[in-house]
Amino acid sequence: MSRLAILGAGVMGETLLAGLLRADWDAADIVVTDRRPERCTELVERYGVSAADNASAVGEASTVVVVVKPQDLGDLLAEIGPVVAEDALLVSLCAGVTTASIEQQIGRPVAVVRVMPNTPAQVDEGMAAISGGAHASSEQLAHVHSLLSATGRVVTVPEKYQDAVTAISGSGPAYLFYVVESMIEGGVQLGLPRDVSTELVVQTMFGSAHLLRETGRHPTELREMVTSPGGTTAAAVRTLENHGVRAAFMAAIESARDRSRLLSGG
Template identity: 80%
Template structure:
């Protein structure tokens, strides 16, 4: 396997694969910063190479670069990609058709939208097949990504929505956590106490939602006694249009993903 682009997500995938039993001898990574490559060699014992050399002989090529850098990268590696290679793209907003137009017809392309909780093996990734990708190719990518969390297969037309929900989603939750911590400080709590209260409340609530399978409305109503403190808080959130603001924000993220796909 060649992993082109050893930033945060590239390293996250690399670490997950090695934890899942992959041999470091079977992985080559690339990065435009030589010092970053040496850091990964020291940390994981993987091989490093330039992009064109890295894909020579690789069965799977994982591309983890910024969308604006992708075309130049594909121009560089395209002639070196042999028929039968599986190219896995973690580039936000980039369609499989765009990638396929710059590589040979014998290259299978699978598009992935991961998210940052993959760093702690709690990621959520959605994968979509390109025109030449088989069920076996999808299964291969599913196995790879399962090393960093959960994986779902979706038609590619859903990927912009996936990007807006789970790809960008951690940022929304961190924003809420940040706001709640600041509110606790304003109410007189020490910052470390406020942080612990909020983080554990988030973790516990997510675990409760996941393990019970309860509807979020039902679980919210369990906390919301008539005329109580929670009811007062929820009423204030509704008055400030928080639900509508979240919907508008997620639509904006979807729109930006669509725009990236056309750039």
């Protein structure tokens, strides 16, 4: 198996690292870097991988995964650009950064694949969308698909859709947590103990998602199964519609899409 470097050992970097090891990657094939030496030491002790400086890690790697903040990417690319191998694959998990921008900053043809992951990857239930740059081959895309499959599901999309992906699955967990938070508070307002309300809401969310995936039924159909005419659910849904919740969600998703476009310079 080829050597893989993970540059940036924050939450998402560690999430990918742990997922790969659970998927039977050899720790000896993975090297990590981070601006904080103590963080590298922590991961070396926890996972048995090696650590190095950015240039050394990239010089030995056939696949380089970049997991840093977008504002830090320019300096990192300037540092590693001269040592990226001609046939290396550069995988970017930097939100809002286009493959064309990375290619331009490297200054020579390099295979780049852009990834938009999400936080459920921490429990191997992530949703990642990948897009290839101008020099990425189908085989390299398949390789990245395999990497990200260690932490959940993966789809390949044209890069023009990445802003929409960011708004849906990238930011999506926050929307759902917002709904869960609101439902828990609603239960508390109705007199339920907070721990009971939390258990009711979390399992309801989990079970509903599982039902949606396993049955393959349209969400409207499943909602109507719960909504008896003149019943409690019908009253609740009517209130949601009266408050424009559906329109608010759509507007929120458009706002996230627009912000992603702005960050990417689109």
